[in-house]
Amino acid sequence: MAFQPVKYYQTGTxxxxxxxxxxxxxxxxxxxxxxxALNSGHRACQGCGEALGARYAIDAAxxxxxxxxxxxxxxxxxxxxxxxxxxxxxxxxxxxxLFGNAAAVATGIAAALKAKxxxxxxxxxxGGDGGTTDIGFGCLSGMFERNDDVLYLCYDNExxxxxxxxxxxxxxxxARTATTTAGNVFNEGKNLPAIxxxxxxxxxxxxxxxxxxxLEHKVKRAMQLCGARYIHVLVSCPLGWGHASDASIRIARxxxxxxxxxxxxxxxxxxxxxxxxxxxxxVEEYLRPQRRFAHLFAPKLRSDVIAALQDIADRNIERFGxxxxxx
Amino acid sequence: MLKQIEGxxxxxxxxxxCRPEVVCAYPISPQTHIVEGLGRIVASGALxxxxxxxxxxxxxxxxxxxGASAAGAxxxxxxxxQGLLFMAEALFNASGLGLPxxxxxxxxxxxxxxxxxxxxxxxxxxxxxxxxQLFAETNQEALDLHIQAFRLAEELSLPVMVCMDGFILxxxxxxxxxxxxxxxDHYLPxxxxxxxxxxxxxxxxxxxVGPEAFTEVRYLAHAKQMQALDLIPAWAAQFRRAFGRNSxxxxxxxxxxxxETVVVALGSVLGTVKDTVDEMRSRGAKIGVLGxxxxxxxxxxxxxxxxxxxxxxxxxxxxxxxxxxxxxxTNVRTTLTGRAVPVYDVIAGLGGRPITxxxxxxxxxxxxxxxxxxxxxxxxxxxxxxxxxxxxxxTRRSGPLAENVLREMHGIPAR
Numbered sequence: 001m002a003f004q005p006v007k008y009y010q011t012g013t014x015x016x017x018x019x020x021x022x023x024x025x026x027x028x029x030x031x032x033x034x035x036x037a038l039n040s041g042h043r044a045c046q047g048c049g050e051a052l053g054a055r056y057a058i059d060a061a062x063x064x065x066x067x068x069x070x071x072x073x074x075x076x077x078x079x080x081x082x083x084x085x086x087x088x089x090x091x092x093x094x095x096x097x098l099f100g101n102a103a104a105v106a107t108g109i110a111a112a113l114k115a116k117x118x119x120x121x122x123x124x125x126x127g128g129d130g131g132t133t134d135i136g137f138g139c140l141s142g143m144f145e146r147n148d149d150v151l152y153l154c155y156d157n158e159x160x161x162x163x164x165x166x167x168x169x170x171x172x173x174x175a176r177t178a179t180t181t182a183g184n185v186f187n188e189g190k191n192l193p194a195i196x197x198x199x200x201x202x203x204x205x206x207x208x209x210x211x212x213x214x215l216e217h218k219v220k221r222a223m224q225l226c227g228a229r230y231i232h233v234l235v236s237c238p239l240g241w242g243h244a245s246d247a248s249i250r251i252a253r254x255x256x257x258x259x260x261x262x263x264x265x266x267x268x269x270x271x272x273x274x275x276x277x278x279x280x281x282x283v284e285e286y287l288r289p290q291r292r293f294a295h296l297f298a299p300k301l302r303s304d305v306i307a308a309l310q311d312i313a314d315r316n317i318e319r320f321g322x323x324x325x326x327x
Numbered sequence: 328m329l330k331q332i333e334g335x336x337x338x339x340x341x342x343x344x345c346r347p348e349v350v351c352a353y354p355i356s357p358q359t360h361i362v363e364g365l366g367r368i369v370a371s372g373a374l375x376x377x378x379x380x381x382x383x384x385x386x387x388x389x390x391x392x393x394g395a396s397a398a399g400a401x402x403x404x405x406x407x408x409q410g411l412l413f414m415a416e417a418l419f420n421a422s423g424l425g426l427p428x429x430x431x432x433x434x435x436x437x438x439x440x441x442x443x444x445x446x447x448x449x450x451x452x453x454x455x456x457x458x459x460q461l462f463a464e465t466n467q468e469a470l471d472l473h474i475q476a477f478r479l480a481e482e483l484s485l486p487v488m489v490c491m492d493g494f495i496l497x498x499x500x501x502x503x504x505x506x507x508x509x510x511x512d513h514y515l516p517x518x519x520x521x522x523x524x525x526x527x528x529x530x531x532x533x534x535x536v537g538p539e540a541f542t543e544v545r546y547l548a549h550a551k552q553m554q555a556l557d558l559i560p561a562w563a564a565q566f567r568r569a570f571g572r573n574s575x576x577x578x579x580x581x582x583x584x585x586x587e588t589v590v591v592a593l594g595s596v597l598g599t600v601k602d603t604v605d606e607m608r609s610r611g612a613k614i615g616v617l618g619x620x621x622x623x624x625x626x627x628x629x630x631x632x633x634x635x636x637x638x639x640x641x642x643x644x645x646x647x648x649x650x651x652x653x654x655x656x657t658n659v660r661t662t663l664t665g666r667a668v669p670v671y672d673v674i675a676g677l678g679g680r681p682i683t684x685x686x687x688x689x690x691x692x693x694x695x696x697x698x699x700x701x702x703x704x705x706x707x708x709x710x711x712x713x714x715x716x717x718x719x720x721x722t723r724r725s726g727p728l729a730e731n732v733l734r735e736m737h738g739i740p741a742r
Contacts, residue, residue, distance in 0.1 A: 068526045073395060074531075085534035093524040095397050097420050101390035104382065108349060108394020108402070111378040115348035115400050121526055139390060142383030168619035300733060 004078045020036045028060045028216050035062040035091060037069075042089040043081040044169075047245025049235030049252060050078055050155040053128065057153050057233065060216040062092060065122045065232075072107050074102035074127030074136055077162040078155065083163070084148035098137035102127045106150040114149075122223065126153040129170035130160045131314075133192045138167065144199035147227040151219070154192065154230070157237035165240040172260070173312070183295055186308060193266075196230040198268040202231040207263060209236065210253030210310045214275060217227050234261050241244040242291020254286035259313035262320045283309045328505050335629040337503045338405075338431055338489075339364025341470035344511040345429075345477045346452035347403040348518075349395035350380045351388040355410040356443045357493035358433040359518075360709040362405055385410035389417035389428075396426035397532055399523035401684050402479065403428070407493055409433035410451045417457065419485075422457030422548065424533060425479030427487070427518070429473065430458075434594070434645075435493040436678040440729035444679020445493040446645040447593065451654045453488070457548055460623040461575065462593040463491040466501045474506070476563055478515050482552055482558060488620075491597040494679070506570055521646040552624035559621050561649055579618035580633050582608060586615025588695050589634055591659055592631075592643040593619045596675070596682050600643065603687040614691060619655065630662045639669045641694045643687070643705075645676040652702040669697065675705035711735045 018030045028034055037058040044051035062069050070093045073079045079096045081114035082089040085099040097105045109202045113121050125143075127136055132154040143150055149218040159177045160166040173186040196204045202225045215233060222229040238245040255261040256275065260283060263275035284306055285294040296302040317323055330337070337359050342350075350369065352362035369379040376394075382388045392402040398724050405570050406414065411432055421428050424742050432450050436442040450460060459479060462470035469491040469533035520532055536544055556577065563576035575577040579640060581601055583589060597618045604614050619626075634640060640663070651657065653672035660670050671694045676682045686706050693699040714735055715728075731741040 003461040025358075044685075058626070070398065070524045070526065080535060083531050083534040085531070085536065088531035088534065090531050091529060093526055093529045095524055096531075097390060097393050097424070098416055101393070101417060104387040104390030105397075107380065107387075108351075108391035108552070109398040111349045111380055111391065112398035112400035112402075115378050116398075117375045117376060139382055139387050142387050145383070146380070147493065169642045216616075245611035322489075 001318070026061045028153040028211050030065075031054055033060045035067055035217045036297060037062050037091045038082060039089045041082060041087065044077070047238040047248045048077075048081075049051055049237055049248045050128065050157060052212070052248070053155050053209045053215065053235045054078055054153070056212045056215050057126075057219050057231070058092070058124070059120070060219035061124055061151065061223055064220045067092070068121045070121060072097070072102045072106040072109060072123070072125045074125075074131030075099035075126040075162075078126065078128065078129050080162055086162070097113055099131055100306065101139050102131060102136055102153055103150065104139040105144050105149040107146070110149045120188060122151070123149065124151045124153060126155065128161070129154060130168045131157060132156075133169045133190050141195075141199070144201050144228045144230070145195060147201060149226050149228075151222050151229045154232045156169040156232055157235050157240060159235050159237075159240050161240040163199065166257070174296060176291060176295055178253045184304070193230070193232045196232075197266050197269045199228070201228040201230065204232075205265040205267070206232045206234070206261070207229075208252040208256050208261060210249050210256060211263070211275065214263070221265070240292070242294070243289050245291060250284070251289060254281060255326070256281050256285045257281050258283045259317040259322050260286060260309070262322060264295050264320055271320070274320045276324065277317065278294045280317075280323060283313050328507070329502055330505050331359060331500060331502050332470060332498050334491065334501065335360030335433075335493035337466050337470045337505070338491070339368060339471060340505055341473045342403055342429075342431075342741065343368045344506060344508055345403075345474060345515055346374065346401065346405045346517075347377055348437060350393040350394065350401045351380045351381050351382050351402070351404045353385050353388045353406070353410065355385070355407050357435060357445075357497045358405045358407045358410070358431065360497060361431055361475065363590065365403075376578055381649055385387060385414040386417055387422060389414040389430075392428045392430075393417060393421050393424065396421070396423065396428050397524050399518070399525070400518055401518040402426075403430065405431035406444075407433040407435065408437055408449045411453060412437065415453060418456040418458060421486045425484040427477075427484055427520075429476045429480055429487050429489065431473070432490045433493040434487050434490050442678040443493075444637060445495050445677065446677045447490070448646045448677075450488065450490045451515075451646040454654070455687045457485070457552075458623065459483075459485055459487040459559075459621070461487065461489050462619065463540055463598045464495060464579065464595060464618055464620070466491075466496055467503045467572070468497060468574045468703065469496055470503055470505070471566065471570070471572060471720055474511055474514060475566055475569045475575045478562055479555065481520075483555055484521070484563070485551055485555070490594065496594045504572065510570060514566065550683065556626055557622050575620060577621045577629045579620060580614040581618065583617060583633060584636075585613055586636065587613040587638040588691065589615050589617050589637040589639075590643055591617045591619060591655065593622060593655065594645070596643065596645065599682055599684060600687060603684045604692065606684070607688060607691065612695065615694070620657070625658050627662050630645035630659065634663065634668070635676055637668060639671065639694060639697065641671045641673060641691060641699070643673045643675055645678065647674050665707065669701075671699045672702045672703055673699075674702065680706065707738070715741070
């Protein structure tokens with residue numbers, strides 16, 4: 001029989017299929033030695049994408065740094081649900097200061113470590129999309145521009161969920177939030193991964209909670225590099241997006257498979273890899289299960305708006321070559 | 328070692344003697360020469376691995392200092408005016424987290440109208456943010472206070488703001504006695520915090536505190552500041568023994584023993600006040616001076632004791648609480664509660680207006696005759712404000728104010 005490499009998705013599903021992989025590429029999360037840096041018992045909602053993304057990302061960073069890691073956290077869901085003191089879910093040194101300064105606090109920690117000669121200890125900062133793309137944007141851009149040795153992780157659930165689902169500059173067009181009751185307008189918002197790339201920093205990547213192995217890989221890649229690094233993780237939010245709590249991963253996967261959320265890596269401002277779409281699906285399949293887009297389907301089908309969203313997806317597919325077959 | 332140098336440079340050198348490990352810099356007049364000076368010292372290699380970080384805003388400056396301090400580094404920054412306000416959220420955070428950051432405030436007015444010159448509105452606006460606030464009278468005291476500030480901050484686990492008058496002190500060339508590194512090292516041991524961000528011993532810092540404990544946390548913040556009322560004079564006394572100079576402490580009294588009228592003031596204006604008082608005393612006036620070095624915590628008992636013989640108090644202050652009057656005077660009135668002593672409030676030097684001996688003597692004499700209004704604006708151009716007020720009483724609608732005052736002064740019709 002001819003040699004046949006093990007296919008990643010052997011079962012035909014998107015299951016990681018960890019036991020079929022060589023040990024060195026198995027998921028961090030599958031190891032009994034994983035750090036469980038965000039421990040169980042926290043108060044995230046059922047099906048919270050942010051909790052899932054943060055656990056995989058931080059555990060991967062912990063493994064990559066041999067558990068020599070410090071985290072700075074912006075105000076937001078992640079901060080609130082993880083530290084109802086005297087309980088804390090964090091098994092690594094962790095600080096929360098303010099909503100808009102996580103990147104700057106991380107810069108300060110990195111500077112202190114440098115001043116004290118603790119070169120082996122690394123720093124991550126993390127926040128939601130509000131704390132990253134809006135109120136924390138100045139500090140984040142400053143941290144990028146100075147190329148401070150910090151990995152910034154943005155868990156993007158596309159609105160201010162902690163305060164009750166208000167629009168952020170990461171809210172997609174047409175999405176309904178508490179402050180965009182008729183649906184968010186088109187041609188607004190910020191493409192933060194692109195802005196991060198424009199800073200020319202060593203590493204920028206996007207990921208979703210639908211491919212956690214990919215997220216782990218990107219965190220580990222980021223930790224091999226020094227200087228400012230940015231990973232933008234799409235994390236679905238059952239509460240804010242209005243989908244079933246067991247649909248979080250499926251919805252995140254659809255965001256990628258429609259082309260609405262391009263998944264890629266870039267180094268020094270240049271694209272280095274993209275995650276190709278396996279089975280292209282129309283955006284309608286992504287929109288329909290989410291209550292935030294319900295006004296596009298009833299009382300009247302808004303084919304015009306859906307078409308405009310399909311245009312965005314198609315432009316992403318074109319721009320990033322998301323349908324090209326890997327060579 | 329005696330040196331004839333600019334105040335900002337003196338402060339930069341004094342801070343360098345305190346061996347900071349992280350310095351964050353964002354420029355704002357009149358603070359710039361301080362961070363420029365420190366930048367030069369760090370670049371020279373004299374501070375070893377000290378990190379000098381050019382940040383993108385004052386909010387970031389304080390945030391970087393917060394991160395650095397929480398990770399165990401001795402952190403310093405400097406600001407003024409709008410910059411202090413821009414970092415206001417982080418100021419409360421630094422004190423709430425108990426981080427012993429030291430910051431210079433080169434006191435400057437707050438706009439609008441934009442004004443780069445000296446008054447105390449910036450520091451006074453942050454008087455309740457939980458920082459210790461010390462005010463320097465001279466450049467010598469400014470540099471000495473920084474050395475004491477690091478000691479106090481790290482002893483109490485509280486941030487300390489050293490306020491020095493913008494331009495008047497920061498840009499003045501004066502003789503200062505610069506201590507040696509050995510002297511400072513002896514006075515200020517290395518920073519060894521009780522808790523740091525360290526992978527060897529992970530802690531969560533900055534958790535949410537609900538109604539069940541918030542009052543207790545705030546009470547303890549207050550209690551710590553009250554402890555500072557004992558520690559500040561104690562460390563000033565130790566400073567006097569180590570450096571041979573009387574700098575810092577809670578208050579500086581001058582010619583107060585037999586004084587019936589006591590002038591209370593903060594900062595560099597005390598020099599002019601003392602000169603005025605000297606001249607008035609030579610003509611037999613029973614007038615003295617009480618300089619406030621420590622404004623937060625407010626040294627209530629010490630001020631009360633110093634004013635025990637006073638028949639009247641004149642508070643001369645470079646700040647205004649719009650809608651109330653003075654800020655320092657409000658504290659003085661609280662101190663004198665139950666005593667039939669009038670407290671006259673003289674608002675002076677706003678936005679850098681010169682405070683002259685002639686003007687001071689005029690208000691002091693009026694006060695001694697109990698003919699002074701309770702709130703007086705020193706050298707106010709009454710004609711201009713009356714014109715503006717008159718015109719505005721005729722047409723009530725919103726519009727420019729600052730620009731119209733300038734037009735009036737230059738004889739251009741107001742809009």
